[in-house]
Amino acid sequence: MTNSGFIMLLRGIVDWEWYTDLNACKVFFHCLIKVNYSDKKWQGIVVRKGEFITSYERLAVETGLTVSKVRTALSxxxxxxxLAIETTTSYTKISIPNLNDFVAEVNYGNIDNQSSTQNSIRFDNRLANESQSFNNQIATTNNKNNNIINRKKIFREQVFSFSNFNIKTLESFFNYWSELNSDKTKMRFEKEQFFEIETRLNKWKENERTTISRYNQKTELQTNRKLA
Incomplete structure:
Protein backbone atom coordinates (compact mmCIF):
# COMPACT_ATOMS: atom_id res chain seq x y z
CA MET A 1 0.00 0.00 0.00
CA THR A 2 1.26 3.50 -0.80
CA ASN A 3 0.61 6.70 1.12
CA SER A 4 -0.55 8.53 -2.00
CA GLY A 5 -3.89 8.19 -3.75
CA PHE A 6 -7.27 7.69 -2.15
CA ILE A 7 -10.22 5.37 -1.59
CA MET A 8 -13.89 6.21 -2.14
CA LEU A 9 -16.50 4.94 0.30
CA LEU A 10 -20.05 4.05 -0.64
CA ARG A 11 -22.57 6.42 0.96
CA GLY A 12 -24.58 3.51 2.31
CA ILE A 13 -21.88 3.01 4.95
CA VAL A 14 -23.80 5.46 7.15
CA ASP A 15 -26.34 2.64 7.65
CA TRP A 16 -23.61 0.26 8.85
CA GLU A 17 -24.19 -1.02 12.40
CA TRP A 18 -20.86 0.25 13.79
CA TYR A 19 -20.99 3.69 12.14
CA THR A 20 -21.97 5.42 15.41
CA ASP A 21 -19.45 3.50 17.54
CA LEU A 22 -16.50 5.92 17.44
CA ASN A 23 -13.74 3.45 18.32
CA ALA A 24 -15.01 0.56 16.17
CA CYS A 25 -15.62 2.90 13.23
CA LYS A 26 -12.20 4.53 13.58
CA VAL A 27 -10.39 1.19 13.71
CA PHE A 28 -12.36 -0.17 10.74
CA PHE A 29 -11.73 2.92 8.59
CA HIS A 30 -8.04 2.69 9.49
CA CYS A 31 -8.07 -0.95 8.34
CA LEU A 32 -9.77 0.07 5.08
CA ILE A 33 -6.86 2.41 4.39
CA LYS A 34 -4.16 -0.04 5.50
CA VAL A 35 -5.20 -3.19 3.63
CA ASN A 36 -3.49 -4.21 0.40
CA TYR A 37 -5.36 -3.53 -2.81
CA SER A 38 -3.24 -6.10 -4.66
CA ASP A 39 -1.39 -9.24 -3.55
CA LYS A 40 2.06 -8.62 -2.03
CA LYS A 41 4.71 -10.48 -0.05
CA TRP A 42 5.91 -9.71 3.48
CA GLN A 43 8.82 -11.71 4.91
CA GLY A 44 7.99 -14.66 2.67
CA ILE A 45 4.26 -14.49 3.46
CA VAL A 46 1.73 -13.72 0.74
CA VAL A 47 -0.50 -10.89 1.92
CA ARG A 48 -3.48 -10.80 -0.40
CA LYS A 49 -5.83 -8.05 -1.46
CA GLY A 50 -7.95 -6.97 1.50
CA GLU A 51 -5.32 -8.06 4.08
CA PHE A 52 -2.45 -6.42 5.99
CA ILE A 53 0.07 -7.33 8.68
CA THR A 54 0.08 -5.39 11.95
CA SER A 55 -0.08 -5.76 15.75
CA TYR A 56 -2.42 -4.50 18.46
CA GLU A 57 0.29 -2.19 19.76
CA ARG A 58 0.95 -0.74 16.30
CA LEU A 59 -2.77 -0.15 15.70
CA ALA A 60 -2.97 1.63 19.05
CA VAL A 61 -0.15 3.99 18.05
CA GLU A 62 -1.58 4.61 14.57
CA THR A 63 -5.14 5.29 15.75
CA GLY A 64 -4.33 7.11 18.98
CA LEU A 65 -6.38 4.60 21.00
CA THR A 66 -5.26 2.43 23.89
CA VAL A 67 -4.44 -1.23 23.23
CA SER A 68 -7.48 -2.18 25.30
CA LYS A 69 -9.80 -0.04 23.18
CA VAL A 70 -8.26 -1.44 19.99
CA ARG A 71 -8.85 -5.00 21.22
CA THR A 72 -12.47 -4.22 22.11
CA ALA A 73 -13.13 -2.56 18.74
CA LEU A 74 -11.52 -5.45 16.82
CA SER A 75 -13.52 -7.95 18.86
CA LEU A 83 -13.05 -8.19 9.90
CA ALA A 84 -11.23 -11.52 10.07
CA ILE A 85 -8.23 -11.69 12.41
CA GLU A 86 -5.42 -14.24 12.38
CA THR A 87 -2.95 -13.96 15.27
CA THR A 88 0.42 -15.69 15.53
CA THR A 89 3.37 -15.30 17.90
CA SER A 90 5.05 -13.00 15.37
CA TYR A 91 2.28 -10.89 13.88
CA THR A 92 -1.43 -10.26 13.47
CA LYS A 93 -3.02 -10.45 10.04
CA ILE A 94 -6.27 -8.57 9.54
CA SER A 95 -8.49 -8.96 6.49
CA ILE A 96 -11.73 -7.38 5.31
CA PRO A 97 -13.75 -10.23 3.74
CA ASN A 98 -16.32 -7.96 2.07
CA LEU A 99 -14.01 -5.13 1.03
CA ASN A 100 -16.02 -4.25 -2.08
CA ASP A 101 -19.13 -3.69 0.02
CA PHE A 102 -17.49 -0.59 1.49
CA VAL A 103 -14.96 0.72 -1.04
CA ALA A 104 -16.23 1.97 -4.39
CA GLU A 105 -12.99 3.25 -5.91
CA VAL A 106 -9.23 3.00 -5.29
CA ASN A 107 -6.63 5.32 -6.81
CA TYR A 108 -2.89 5.01 -6.15
CA GLY A 109 -1.55 8.07 -7.93
CA ASN A 110 -1.71 11.80 -7.41
CA ILE A 111 -5.06 13.51 -8.02
CA ASP A 112 -5.14 15.84 -11.00
CA ASN A 113 -8.12 17.45 -12.70
CA GLN A 114 -8.44 14.83 -15.43
CA SER A 115 -8.11 11.79 -13.17
CA SER A 116 -10.41 13.39 -10.60
CA THR A 117 -13.11 13.93 -13.24
CA GLN A 118 -12.74 10.41 -14.62
CA ASN A 119 -12.88 8.91 -11.15
CA SER A 120 -15.95 10.96 -10.28
CA ILE A 121 -17.75 9.70 -13.40
CA ARG A 122 -16.80 6.09 -12.63
CA PHE A 123 -17.84 6.52 -9.02
CA ASP A 124 -21.23 8.06 -9.90
CA ASN A 125 -21.96 5.29 -12.41
CA ARG A 126 -20.91 2.57 -10.01
CA LEU A 127 -22.85 4.15 -7.16
CA ALA A 128 -26.02 4.25 -9.26
CA ASN A 129 -25.61 0.61 -10.28
CA GLU A 130 -24.65 -0.72 -6.84
CA SER A 131 -26.61 1.43 -4.39
CA GLN A 132 -29.63 -0.85 -4.42
CA SER A 133 -27.64 -4.06 -4.06
CA PHE A 134 -25.55 -2.45 -1.31
CA ASN A 135 -28.65 -1.42 0.62
CA ASN A 136 -30.01 -4.95 0.28
CA GLN A 137 -26.71 -6.35 1.52
CA ILE A 138 -26.68 -3.95 4.49
CA ALA A 139 -30.22 -5.00 5.42
CA THR A 140 -29.28 -8.68 5.22
CA THR A 141 -26.08 -8.13 7.19
CA ASN A 142 -27.90 -6.13 9.85
CA ASN A 143 -30.49 -8.87 10.26
CA LYS A 144 -27.74 -11.43 10.68
CA ASN A 145 -25.56 -9.31 12.92
CA ASN A 146 -28.43 -8.19 15.10
CA ASN A 147 -28.74 -11.77 16.26
CA ILE A 148 -29.39 -11.61 19.98
CA ILE A 149 -26.57 -14.05 20.77
CA ASN A 150 -23.95 -11.82 19.15
CA ARG A 151 -25.36 -8.71 20.82
CA LYS A 152 -25.32 -10.45 24.17
CA LYS A 153 -21.66 -11.47 23.70
CA ILE A 154 -20.71 -7.90 22.83
CA PHE A 155 -22.60 -6.50 25.82
CA ARG A 156 -20.93 -9.00 28.16
CA GLU A 157 -17.50 -8.06 26.82
CA GLN A 158 -18.26 -4.37 27.30
CA VAL A 159 -19.42 -4.92 30.87
CA PHE A 160 -16.47 -7.12 31.87
CA SER A 161 -13.97 -4.67 30.37
CA PHE A 162 -14.48 -2.63 33.58
CA SER A 163 -12.05 -4.80 35.53
CA ASN A 164 -11.92 -2.31 38.42
CA PHE A 165 -15.28 -3.71 39.59
CA ASN A 166 -15.71 -6.92 41.56
CA ILE A 167 -16.42 -9.95 39.35
CA LYS A 168 -19.59 -10.73 41.29
CA THR A 169 -20.81 -7.18 40.76
CA LEU A 170 -20.15 -7.45 37.02
CA GLU A 171 -21.88 -10.82 36.84
CA SER A 172 -25.03 -9.70 38.64
CA PHE A 173 -25.11 -6.44 36.64
CA PHE A 174 -24.80 -8.33 33.35
CA ASN A 175 -27.39 -10.96 34.27
CA TYR A 176 -29.93 -8.30 35.17
CA TRP A 177 -29.45 -5.98 32.20
CA SER A 178 -29.11 -8.78 29.61
CA GLU A 179 -32.45 -10.35 30.55
CA LEU A 180 -34.53 -10.85 27.38
CA ASN A 181 -38.03 -9.59 26.73
CA SER A 182 -40.92 -11.97 26.12
CA ASP A 183 -40.27 -12.38 22.38
CA LYS A 184 -36.49 -12.80 22.86
CA THR A 185 -35.56 -9.87 20.61
CA LYS A 186 -34.22 -7.30 23.07
CA MET A 187 -32.21 -7.20 26.26
CA ARG A 188 -33.38 -5.11 29.19
CA PHE A 189 -30.70 -2.43 28.70
CA GLU A 190 -31.62 -1.99 25.01
CA LYS A 191 -35.00 -0.61 26.04
CA GLU A 192 -33.36 2.24 27.95
CA GLN A 193 -33.12 5.62 26.21
CA PHE A 194 -29.71 6.30 27.73
CA PHE A 195 -27.33 3.64 29.02
CA GLU A 196 -23.73 4.40 29.95
CA ILE A 197 -22.27 1.22 31.38
CA GLU A 198 -19.74 2.75 33.78
CA THR A 199 -22.28 5.17 35.25
CA ARG A 200 -24.80 2.36 35.71
CA LEU A 201 -22.14 0.13 37.28
CA ASN A 202 -21.28 2.79 39.85
CA LYS A 203 -24.96 3.10 40.80
CA TRP A 204 -25.28 -0.69 40.89
CA LYS A 205 -22.30 -0.96 43.22
CA GLU A 206 -23.69 1.74 45.51
CA ASN A 207 -27.06 -0.07 45.66
CA GLU A 208 -25.25 -3.28 46.60
CA ARG A 209 -23.55 -1.47 49.49
CA THR A 210 -26.88 -0.06 50.68
CA THR A 211 -28.51 -3.51 50.53
CA ILE A 212 -25.66 -5.13 52.46
CA SER A 213 -25.73 -2.33 55.03
CA ARG A 214 -29.47 -2.74 55.57
CA TYR A 215 -29.10 -6.50 55.82
CA ASN A 216 -26.38 -6.21 58.45
CA GLN A 217 -28.46 -3.71 60.41
CA LYS A 218 -31.51 -6.00 60.29
CA THR A 219 -29.42 -8.99 61.40
CA GLU A 220 -28.04 -7.01 64.32
CA LEU A 221 -31.52 -5.96 65.43
CA GLN A 222 -32.80 -9.53 65.27
CA THR A 223 -29.79 -10.73 67.26
CA ASN A 224 -30.40 -8.06 69.88
CA ARG A 225 -34.05 -9.12 70.25
CA LYS A 226 -32.99 -12.71 70.88
CA LEU A 227 -30.50 -11.64 73.48
CA ALA A 228 -33.16 -9.50 75.18
Missing part, protein backbone atom coordinates in the same frame (compact mmCIF):
# COMPACT_ATOMS: atom_id res chain seq x y z
CA UNK A 76 -16.79 -6.23 17.90
CA UNK A 77 -15.80 -6.10 14.24
CA UNK A 78 -14.71 -9.74 14.22
CA UNK A 79 -17.89 -10.94 15.95
CA UNK A 80 -19.98 -9.34 13.22
CA UNK A 81 -17.71 -10.57 10.40
CA UNK A 82 -16.66 -7.07 9.34
Missing amino acids: KLELTSA
Whole structure:
Protein backbone atom coordinates (compact mmCIF):
# COMPACT_ATOMS: atom_id res chain seq x y z
CA MET A 1 0.00 0.00 0.00
CA THR A 2 1.26 3.50 -0.80
CA ASN A 3 0.61 6.70 1.12
CA SER A 4 -0.55 8.53 -2.00
CA GLY A 5 -3.89 8.19 -3.75
CA PHE A 6 -7.27 7.69 -2.15
CA ILE A 7 -10.22 5.37 -1.59
CA MET A 8 -13.89 6.21 -2.14
CA LEU A 9 -16.50 4.94 0.30
CA LEU A 10 -20.05 4.05 -0.64
CA ARG A 11 -22.57 6.42 0.96
CA GLY A 12 -24.58 3.51 2.31
CA ILE A 13 -21.88 3.01 4.95
CA VAL A 14 -23.80 5.46 7.15
CA ASP A 15 -26.34 2.64 7.65
CA TRP A 16 -23.61 0.26 8.85
CA GLU A 17 -24.19 -1.02 12.40
CA TRP A 18 -20.86 0.25 13.79
CA TYR A 19 -20.99 3.69 12.14
CA THR A 20 -21.97 5.42 15.41
CA ASP A 21 -19.45 3.50 17.54
CA LEU A 22 -16.50 5.92 17.44
CA ASN A 23 -13.74 3.45 18.32
CA ALA A 24 -15.01 0.56 16.17
CA CYS A 25 -15.62 2.90 13.23
CA LYS A 26 -12.20 4.53 13.58
CA VAL A 27 -10.39 1.19 13.71
CA PHE A 28 -12.36 -0.17 10.74
CA PHE A 29 -11.73 2.92 8.59
CA HIS A 30 -8.04 2.69 9.49
CA CYS A 31 -8.07 -0.95 8.34
CA LEU A 32 -9.77 0.07 5.08
CA ILE A 33 -6.86 2.41 4.39
CA LYS A 34 -4.16 -0.04 5.50
CA VAL A 35 -5.20 -3.19 3.63
CA ASN A 36 -3.49 -4.21 0.40
CA TYR A 37 -5.36 -3.53 -2.81
CA SER A 38 -3.24 -6.10 -4.66
CA ASP A 39 -1.39 -9.24 -3.55
CA LYS A 40 2.06 -8.62 -2.03
CA LYS A 41 4.71 -10.48 -0.05
CA TRP A 42 5.91 -9.71 3.48
CA GLN A 43 8.82 -11.71 4.91
CA GLY A 44 7.99 -14.66 2.67
CA ILE A 45 4.26 -14.49 3.46
CA VAL A 46 1.73 -13.72 0.74
CA VAL A 47 -0.50 -10.89 1.92
CA ARG A 48 -3.48 -10.80 -0.40
CA LYS A 49 -5.83 -8.05 -1.46
CA GLY A 50 -7.95 -6.97 1.50
CA GLU A 51 -5.32 -8.06 4.08
CA PHE A 52 -2.45 -6.42 5.99
CA ILE A 53 0.07 -7.33 8.68
CA THR A 54 0.08 -5.39 11.95
CA SER A 55 -0.08 -5.76 15.75
CA TYR A 56 -2.42 -4.50 18.46
CA GLU A 57 0.29 -2.19 19.76
CA ARG A 58 0.95 -0.74 16.30
CA LEU A 59 -2.77 -0.15 15.70
CA ALA A 60 -2.97 1.63 19.05
CA VAL A 61 -0.15 3.99 18.05
CA GLU A 62 -1.58 4.61 14.57
CA THR A 63 -5.14 5.29 15.75
CA GLY A 64 -4.33 7.11 18.98
CA LEU A 65 -6.38 4.60 21.00
CA THR A 66 -5.26 2.43 23.89
CA VAL A 67 -4.44 -1.23 23.23
CA SER A 68 -7.48 -2.18 25.30
CA LYS A 69 -9.80 -0.04 23.18
CA VAL A 70 -8.26 -1.44 19.99
CA ARG A 71 -8.85 -5.00 21.22
CA THR A 72 -12.47 -4.22 22.11
CA ALA A 73 -13.13 -2.56 18.74
CA LEU A 74 -11.52 -5.45 16.82
CA SER A 75 -13.52 -7.95 18.86
CA LYS A 76 -16.79 -6.23 17.90
CA LEU A 77 -15.80 -6.10 14.24
CA GLU A 78 -14.71 -9.74 14.22
CA LEU A 79 -17.89 -10.94 15.95
CA THR A 80 -19.98 -9.34 13.22
CA SER A 81 -17.71 -10.57 10.40
CA ALA A 82 -16.66 -7.07 9.34
CA LEU A 83 -13.05 -8.19 9.90
CA ALA A 84 -11.23 -11.52 10.07
CA ILE A 85 -8.23 -11.69 12.41
CA GLU A 86 -5.42 -14.24 12.38
CA THR A 87 -2.95 -13.96 15.27
CA THR A 88 0.42 -15.69 15.53
CA THR A 89 3.37 -15.30 17.90
CA SER A 90 5.05 -13.00 15.37
CA TYR A 91 2.28 -10.89 13.88
CA THR A 92 -1.43 -10.26 13.47
CA LYS A 93 -3.02 -10.45 10.04
CA ILE A 94 -6.27 -8.57 9.54
CA SER A 95 -8.49 -8.96 6.49
CA ILE A 96 -11.73 -7.38 5.31
CA PRO A 97 -13.75 -10.23 3.74
CA ASN A 98 -16.32 -7.96 2.07
CA LEU A 99 -14.01 -5.13 1.03
CA ASN A 100 -16.02 -4.25 -2.08
CA ASP A 101 -19.13 -3.69 0.02
CA PHE A 102 -17.49 -0.59 1.49
CA VAL A 103 -14.96 0.72 -1.04
CA ALA A 104 -16.23 1.97 -4.39
CA GLU A 105 -12.99 3.25 -5.91
CA VAL A 106 -9.23 3.00 -5.29
CA ASN A 107 -6.63 5.32 -6.81
CA TYR A 108 -2.89 5.01 -6.15
CA GLY A 109 -1.55 8.07 -7.93
CA ASN A 110 -1.71 11.80 -7.41
CA ILE A 111 -5.06 13.51 -8.02
CA ASP A 112 -5.14 15.84 -11.00
CA ASN A 113 -8.12 17.45 -12.70
CA GLN A 114 -8.44 14.83 -15.43
CA SER A 115 -8.11 11.79 -13.17
CA SER A 116 -10.41 13.39 -10.60
CA THR A 117 -13.11 13.93 -13.24
CA GLN A 118 -12.74 10.41 -14.62
CA ASN A 119 -12.88 8.91 -11.15
CA SER A 120 -15.95 10.96 -10.28
CA ILE A 121 -17.75 9.70 -13.40
CA ARG A 122 -16.80 6.09 -12.63
CA PHE A 123 -17.84 6.52 -9.02
CA ASP A 124 -21.23 8.06 -9.90
CA ASN A 125 -21.96 5.29 -12.41
CA ARG A 126 -20.91 2.57 -10.01
CA LEU A 127 -22.85 4.15 -7.16
CA ALA A 128 -26.02 4.25 -9.26
CA ASN A 129 -25.61 0.61 -10.28
CA GLU A 130 -24.65 -0.72 -6.84
CA SER A 131 -26.61 1.43 -4.39
CA GLN A 132 -29.63 -0.85 -4.42
CA SER A 133 -27.64 -4.06 -4.06
CA PHE A 134 -25.55 -2.45 -1.31
CA ASN A 135 -28.65 -1.42 0.62
CA ASN A 136 -30.01 -4.95 0.28
CA GLN A 137 -26.71 -6.35 1.52
CA ILE A 138 -26.68 -3.95 4.49
CA ALA A 139 -30.22 -5.00 5.42
CA THR A 140 -29.28 -8.68 5.22
CA THR A 141 -26.08 -8.13 7.19
CA ASN A 142 -27.90 -6.13 9.85
CA ASN A 143 -30.49 -8.87 10.26
CA LYS A 144 -27.74 -11.43 10.68
CA ASN A 145 -25.56 -9.31 12.92
CA ASN A 146 -28.43 -8.19 15.10
CA ASN A 147 -28.74 -11.77 16.26
CA ILE A 148 -29.39 -11.61 19.98
CA ILE A 149 -26.57 -14.05 20.77
CA ASN A 150 -23.95 -11.82 19.15
CA ARG A 151 -25.36 -8.71 20.82
CA LYS A 152 -25.32 -10.45 24.17
CA LYS A 153 -21.66 -11.47 23.70
CA ILE A 154 -20.71 -7.90 22.83
CA PHE A 155 -22.60 -6.50 25.82
CA ARG A 156 -20.93 -9.00 28.16
CA GLU A 157 -17.50 -8.06 26.82
CA GLN A 158 -18.26 -4.37 27.30
CA VAL A 159 -19.42 -4.92 30.87
CA PHE A 160 -16.47 -7.12 31.87
CA SER A 161 -13.97 -4.67 30.37
CA PHE A 162 -14.48 -2.63 33.58
CA SER A 163 -12.05 -4.80 35.53
CA ASN A 164 -11.92 -2.31 38.42
CA PHE A 165 -15.28 -3.71 39.59
CA ASN A 166 -15.71 -6.92 41.56
CA ILE A 167 -16.42 -9.95 39.35
CA LYS A 168 -19.59 -10.73 41.29
CA THR A 169 -20.81 -7.18 40.76
CA LEU A 170 -20.15 -7.45 37.02
CA GLU A 171 -21.88 -10.82 36.84
CA SER A 172 -25.03 -9.70 38.64
CA PHE A 173 -25.11 -6.44 36.64
CA PHE A 174 -24.80 -8.33 33.35
CA ASN A 175 -27.39 -10.96 34.27
CA TYR A 176 -29.93 -8.30 35.17
CA TRP A 177 -29.45 -5.98 32.20
CA SER A 178 -29.11 -8.78 29.61
CA GLU A 179 -32.45 -10.35 30.55
CA LEU A 180 -34.53 -10.85 27.38
CA ASN A 181 -38.03 -9.59 26.73
CA SER A 182 -40.92 -11.97 26.12
CA ASP A 183 -40.27 -12.38 22.38
CA LYS A 184 -36.49 -12.80 22.86
CA THR A 185 -35.56 -9.87 20.61
CA LYS A 186 -34.22 -7.30 23.07
CA MET A 187 -32.21 -7.20 26.26
CA ARG A 188 -33.38 -5.11 29.19
CA PHE A 189 -30.70 -2.43 28.70
CA GLU A 190 -31.62 -1.99 25.01
CA LYS A 191 -35.00 -0.61 26.04
CA GLU A 192 -33.36 2.24 27.95
CA GLN A 193 -33.12 5.62 26.21
CA PHE A 194 -29.71 6.30 27.73
CA PHE A 195 -27.33 3.64 29.02
CA GLU A 196 -23.73 4.40 29.95
CA ILE A 197 -22.27 1.22 31.38
CA GLU A 198 -19.74 2.75 33.78
CA THR A 199 -22.28 5.17 35.25
CA ARG A 200 -24.80 2.36 35.71
CA LEU A 201 -22.14 0.13 37.28
CA ASN A 202 -21.28 2.79 39.85
CA LYS A 203 -24.96 3.10 40.80
CA TRP A 204 -25.28 -0.69 40.89
CA LYS A 205 -22.30 -0.96 43.22
CA GLU A 206 -23.69 1.74 45.51
CA ASN A 207 -27.06 -0.07 45.66
CA GLU A 208 -25.25 -3.28 46.60
CA ARG A 209 -23.55 -1.47 49.49
CA THR A 210 -26.88 -0.06 50.68
CA THR A 211 -28.51 -3.51 50.53
CA ILE A 212 -25.66 -5.13 52.46
CA SER A 213 -25.73 -2.33 55.03
CA ARG A 214 -29.47 -2.74 55.57
CA TYR A 215 -29.10 -6.50 55.82
CA ASN A 216 -26.38 -6.21 58.45
CA GLN A 217 -28.46 -3.71 60.41
CA LYS A 218 -31.51 -6.00 60.29
CA THR A 219 -29.42 -8.99 61.40
CA GLU A 220 -28.04 -7.01 64.32
CA LEU A 221 -31.52 -5.96 65.43
CA GLN A 222 -32.80 -9.53 65.27
CA THR A 223 -29.79 -10.73 67.26
CA ASN A 224 -30.40 -8.06 69.88
CA ARG A 225 -34.05 -9.12 70.25
CA LYS A 226 -32.99 -12.71 70.88
CA LEU A 227 -30.50 -11.64 73.48
CA ALA A 228 -33.16 -9.50 75.18
